[in-house]
Amino acid sequence: MQKRNYNYFLLIFFAFLLVASIIFTQTLTDKATQALQKGNIEAVETFKTSNEMQHLVNMSFTLQSRFSQISAVTRADSSDVLGDSLTLFGYNANILNEAIGRKGHIPNLKSLMDAVNAQLNLSYAVLDARQQNDARLLNNLTDSLRKSKPGEDVYRYGVLVEKFLENQLQQTLVTNSTHASQLSAYNRVLSIAAVIVVLIFTTIIVIRQWQQLVLIKELRLAREAAVKSKNAKDDFLANMSHELRTPLNSLIGFGNLLSDTPLSNTQKEYTNTIISNGYNLLHIVNDILDFSSIEAGKLRIKRIPFNLPELFEDLKRMFSALVNEKKLTYHWDIDPQTPEFIKGDPERLKQVLVNLINNAIKFTSYGGVHIHVAQLPFEKEDAYKLVFSVKDTGEGIPKEKVDLIFDRFEQLEQMTTRQHGGTGLGLSIVKSLVENMGGTVSVNSEIGLGSKFTFTAVFEKVTDAPVVTDKKAGKPSADFSGHTALVVEDNAANRVLLKHLLRKYQLHIEVAENGLEALERIQTKHYDLILMDIQMPHMNGYKAISIIREELHIHTPAIAMTAYVMENEIKRCFAAGFNDYISKPIEEPDIISKILKWMPLRSDVVRPAAAADAASGMEFFIELVGGDETVMNELLVEIQKQWALDKDALRAAAATGNAHEVARILHRIKSTFSAFGPNHPILELLKKHTITANSGAETMIRECEAFILQIDKAGAAFIS
Template identity: 45%
Template sequence: MKNALHILVIEDDEVDQLMVSRSLKTAGWQAQVSFAANAEDGFKELSQKTFDCIFLDYRLPDEDGLSLLKKFRQMDDRTPIIVITSHGDENVAAQALKNGASDYIPKSLWSPEGLSQSLRSAIRVRNNQELREATEKALLQSEFRLSEAQRIGHIGNWEKDMVGDDMYWSDEAFRILGLAPQSMEPTLRDYTGFVHPDDYEKVKRQLNQAMADGNSYSLDHRIVLPDKTVKYVNIQCRPEKDAEGRVIKYLGVIQDITERKKIENDLAHAKKMAEQSVRIKEEFMANMSHEIRTPLNAIIGFSDLLAETDLYDRQQTFVNNIRTSGKSLLTIINDILDLSKLEAGKLRFEEIPFKLSQVIQEVIAMFQVDVDQKGVGLRSVIDEEIPETIVGDPVRLKQILMNLTSNAVKFTEEGLIKVSAKLAALDTDQLSLEFKVEDSGIGIPQEKLGTIFDSFTQANNDTTRKYGGTGLGLTIVRKLVEQQEGSIRVSSKPGKRTTFTFSIPFLRSKQQPEKELVVDPQIPEFEIAGTRVLVVEDNSMNQILAKNRLLQWDCEVDIAGNGKKGVEMLQQNAYDIVLMDVHMPEMDGYEATDFIRSQLEPPLSQIPIIAMTASASAKDARQARAAGMNDYIAKPFNPHRLYNIIAEHTQGRGATESAEEEAAPESDPQYQFINLSFLKDATLGDRNMLVQLIEAFIDNCKEYLATVVQGVSEKNWDAVYAATHKIKPNVSMAGVKVMEEQIALVDERSRYKKDLDTIPGLISSFKEIYGKVYEELKQELNFLRHEKD
């Protein structure tokens, strides 16, 4: 024992006091012993000092030991107390132990060994108790911290063992679920009862999966609290496994993520709104462009016509002013639309073969009158090493050159404007051209050169006032160049000259340019007088414009106000060509074309149809082609292009017609109904494949008949349409012309729900023909299978 024990002896008998201290010494304890002769002194001692053990005589002069013991314990004093009793005090001893004494020693049985043993055990018990208390305190504190952390983070934890349905939920888990902590003994069923009905399946699936594969998971779902509030929670679950890998328990957390979800939803909503507003803006731009361009086209078109009538000089000037203003307004609108498309990255560049010299010549020709009037020279120089035909986007190149040349013409009062093209690089597939547009005009101040390509910037505000323009031209030019992976720069000496230099990569051509891409030959090669033209167009202004223009060329013109009317008139009168607006009420241009191509008999079904589209985009062209139209022209139409298109499609017709007839014979000579030439060609002589396809066709026809017969009996026209639309290409592939016609009618009528009473008749006749078709197909299959063996 290193440290001396502090012992208090509360005892009135001095002999007994001595006996205690002697016994301690005899037993080898190093102890500092304090004495109190009565209860009051003992109480005083204890409140002033700390002792390791107290020896308390039961019989004291002022108070009995038991009540003193009770007092000590009430003070929360835990010092071990050994009670010294007299003979016959067994009852007292029992009372003392009950009230917290560590031990008792009857005076009659006093011995140093006995005292020593009692003391040792009392101290050990006290030490153990202190240790336990400290541990409990630490545990309580860490539990408190954990629980605070859970409360702050809105994260609860839970456990579920593999036996029974019972679970453990932490206080915060209760709170997240809207319950008072530990207010019930939770089960798994209690938890699933909280799950939002719409998420129930998801949660159940995840639980089952975790049971099956024993993997951890994390899942977000909604819960409904007792007060009907809906919250989002995230559940994390980890299985605990035994040595053999069997799941013995699931441990997990539940986190309230309502706030986070709310923010996520807000963000998603904001994103959707932003996207929507962008889309609305784009749609608005597209609509506006249409709404503005339509009347503007009428203004320009009518002033064109008016200018060609007999007018007084002053009237002529007025008309010219209307035309010029209309055209510049159109330019501005086109500029704005181009720019918005370019900025949205929506402009697609074509890759088609064209002749560079032609593009440049057209640009020069366009400004010839202006420069002649000003007395300024305009010249073009093309490097001879540039291949005649290159591949790229001629329309956009022309737009760039026109923009730059138009600027040059605007700002040059004397001298020369030069447009040149030089070969900058050439390899096997690609080439790069460097273009220059130079003028001897007013020039651009040095400090403005850096911003000249920015939107709405001109050299100075006076420029705008004096020369007009939107200030968008050069921005568009730069974007057009850069989006084709080119670059542009400008240099200038104010009062002397300005040079714009840009280079664009092109592809080398392996073929001659296609006919349609040659931009507007100036002189019509064919005479179109007497051509009978049907114009299908709903806008009355456009009707009159087209009619007047065509009458000028001595064409015969009829007008139909919509697609349906157009189809009717086509069947009643003879025409050479149809000009078809694509957007019309009742039946639009695509539908009308589809009808003409699929429903009418040749030669009517083969009449050239020219689409009149709102813009000249490649998409419009593709769409027109897809609908079976021969060509397209953008409104407002350039008279030359219109003339040429009519000439081309009415005069070149005979040749293509006969060529087509040769290519596609009406029927297989072998069979009356089927024509397998398409399938035979397509399968490249592979008999197995051909057999497989014929079998598929037979199956499809059977399935089709079953579906439509049921659809008709239930008057479910959408089902009839869906099945018919699906079988249509099959019938074409099998080359069954008669069936094709019936299918097309069923398709059309079930789609638009018209003449529905004719459908059962069409289907039963389809069925009848199919019987014969089937015979022929079987014959062919026999032949093919026989051949195989």
């Protein structure tokens, strides 16, 4: 930087020096030009004076000749002409005298003028004598004129004056030549300086232009690098989202499926822990993605009507387990003046409250949490300004940390992460979300006395209250019998999860592992619905759906299953040709509602008899396999094979009278039919059946045959 400044100062000094040189040269050039012009004027005047001198001498000789020959008999008009000539001669002499006199002291000029005056006086005397008709005087004067010859005196002195003027002219010409040489030299210097200046400044302009081009190129490269960096960041976040959400989808999905099966209390506790931690991890992923969206300025606040008390009921249910686990109190209340229905973004509002309530519970060991909502005065008539407060009786926040807690990745202590978990992004996201909702957030806290977080938000008024939906309802009820869906998913665990999940609703499922395989299946068979993952090997979901829509012209409803929940990815799904999208981890109510949206139930569909029988007599078995007919058939085949082996083994043991072996085989048969559930008739028979000990082989054979017959009869629909 110092070198660059030094170069600039040197350049400025050099430019100033060149400008000063040009000005000085221009000044000398002006002086030389003025001197040359003055010399030229003097030369011209000298030439004019010389011509006038010659004219004066000629007039002098002419007048001398004419006045020498004048006589008494000369006509009067001739006298008048001679008088006029004398007047003109005198006038020219005076003009010449003044012109030469301006040049300074001229030698012989006075003598010249005296000779002119003498000739004029003598000539005028001759004219007077002529007019008086004095012949004697006239003759005397003409004789005197012929003898004195004044014209010769005028000529002699005129020649002397003219020689002086010629010498002066010669000097002027020499001076002019010198000035012309100087002017030429100055002009050359000025031209050279101008050329140098032009070259220098042209070089400067070229260099600056080149530097600007280099800078523009560097800026373009920097911009491309920044764009690549941003794209790399977005790609990283998208990939991270996909890579984390894909296993989370399986983890939470199978956890939910497992929680629906008969479990012991311990198993339920373990299952709930798995699901809870899965959602915690999902919450962290969402925090990171939300923060990235906020930083990129892509966060959008929706404007939809929602029920405020209903939102707080959802929050209460969400935190009930955690509150009960820590034995805390949880209360919320809404000021009566606060409207029940408002228009805004319920998900973002819930996200703010979830962060604040979660922190309140996290840092509170005794006491509880209280949430309050009230309405503030607001200048806009079509909007409300609400104030929310979340108060806890927890640890409190040190004063020196209060101003920092809303910064990203900021936590109270370095040990906080290990003690309580979290990314340190929650309150930063809260601040950004609140500001995007037109409000502010603040905190009031004292160590040991708890904290109170307060934030405001602006919501629009709702003219017509929306229809209230019952969110306490259980899992969705749907029967997709007769429909077939193609699931395109590269993750095997997710394929199995979707199979078990959707077969519960009698939706026939076929699977493909990537886009290429999906294209092959779609061209050979009609499907009522396509569920397609986005990121897959060989061909991703975007490419596959584009080919389906644009080349194959197939318009089967397609739902994108994406772990990319950023807004630009969602828009990309619709732009590529998907009808809808669902984010991972997939929630059972969400995916069923999406399927119902694009593949409504048909009233004319009749369920197969086998499925009806299974539903009526083998609920446990169907629930176990998630209604998957393929799995059911495979499992039934294996049960049939095992039952055939068990029957042969049971008959062989009875034939030998080996009661111990018979008992062992009967216990094994319980395992064979355990998939039917503890209340199935076959299992009831196994519970009631006893063997007559020491009764002999024949009795044992009869009892075993009767038992086999009962089992075959009870399971005739499945094991025959």
